[in-house]
Amino acid sequence: MPDLAAIVADIAAEMAAAPDRGTPASYIPPLAAVDPARFGIAIVEADGTVHAAGDADMPFSIQSVSKVFALTLALGAVGDQLWKRVGREPSGSAFNSIVQLETEHGIPRNPFLNAGAIVVSDILLGRHEPREAIGEMLRFVRNLAGDDGIFIDEAVARAEQETGFRNIALANYMRAFGNLHHPAERVLGVYFHHCALAMSCRQLALAGRYLMAGGRNPDTGGSVVSARRARRINALMLTCGHYDGSGEFAFRVGLPGKSGVGGGILAVAPGIASIAVWSPGLNERGNSQLGTLALERLVHRTGWSVFEPR
Template identity: 45%
Template structure:
């Protein structure tokens, strides 16, 4: 299949959408990003790369980091993770407080903000240097040693992170946060601030496409059972309250971030990443969603 031609066709078809989305301006540092950026990168398990646009420009991966957080926590804590975080789609915005209070401090899933904050708390409890070890983990997944946090983005998020602070305090009141509130928030903002390119994210997610086993180093990051559960959560919960729409239109497990990135996998076949900073009303990349819908339509590839 001529993947390169298909990516180039998609880039042309989504070009009119690049001016329609809204950059995540509630995070001051992200508001500075040029809206018409677009990159796409496909990486097959046999290491064939295909790319178009701004695929080698770094961007803040934001909530995509929650996949790495969950994978690392599951590797450390096994099934205990799911005692403190549920695995159901939320049906509500990613920063909703209402559902969290109704369900007595147990987040619906690990990919909404409250769930990722609990996962952050678990990593603090189980790692001697969570900030450094998490970065090392992401670098290892990517096969690099130069992935970094963006301190300006993290500080920008903390400046206006009132809802996240409210969530941590609420969950602390129910006993589902074990560590210092400020420590949890600071680390969570660091995790979300990681910068990667489409190329780098595709390399990291290729490990998930390979059922949790490294393609280059053959290291097993997750058991097949752990991978299966994380892939299921990506499919059902990876796109805020638009997960059903993504499954319906694209048909791949994946995760989005308000930095405009989307990373997805077809197990045993490929990882694919798209970046376009303009978001739709649900907080997902407008052009990115369409690009991946076009890709699975043109290639007739999905998990279904």
């Protein structure tokens, strides 16, 4: 086993000194206020050992990383029926793009685009009130991480509600095609709140353990999803988790990963580790600049890329 304690310390030191840190997202006002000097990394190994460095215990807005947990819950609720309303192909488009929706009849390309995640939120809403669906999501993530300290940042959710005109457009556009079953405001209430989950790298890496462990929660031994479903979620993360930067991420890192505009990335080395990195500065595709670089360094030193011969 590589010396992970030394590796995370080296990576954190390198990232602290990195000159080119990208730019924090500004279209959600509270995200623009986050210090670009921040960097955190946490790795949970299959045996439960945790290695953390930098700002690994500072909560940040996980944003689109939450789409992985929302998808997992929605698949639990409706099973493979979900795939009638959401595709499984990379889009090659930006996370908030509307272009393909017209020609593809309101069916989003994948569940990690904003449009796809909004359909997933519609499914989570089911017969509930938005408040209940949000509560269910929060309980789910707390349970996965084994940590009740995880919370939803209401200021972030409110800011998105006030400025999320594109998401409002996406939701209404899909409703026009019949692919949203509830009113747009109610669905977006769920979507904005799960995007506003605040978690530290440590909490996020713990929450992602089921994806490295064949669908099982190592705390309880219970099954979160079947092994097949965990494998499929990992496949979607690899092909679609970084939007139009997914090819580049696979090329540089080679792990299933999901990014968010808060600067977090959850990455999975199946059977080996669940990894979370965070640095708020983004590259031109809206993915964490240093988070990606840190994972590239990690994979270089550990050989954890899924494309590495085992």
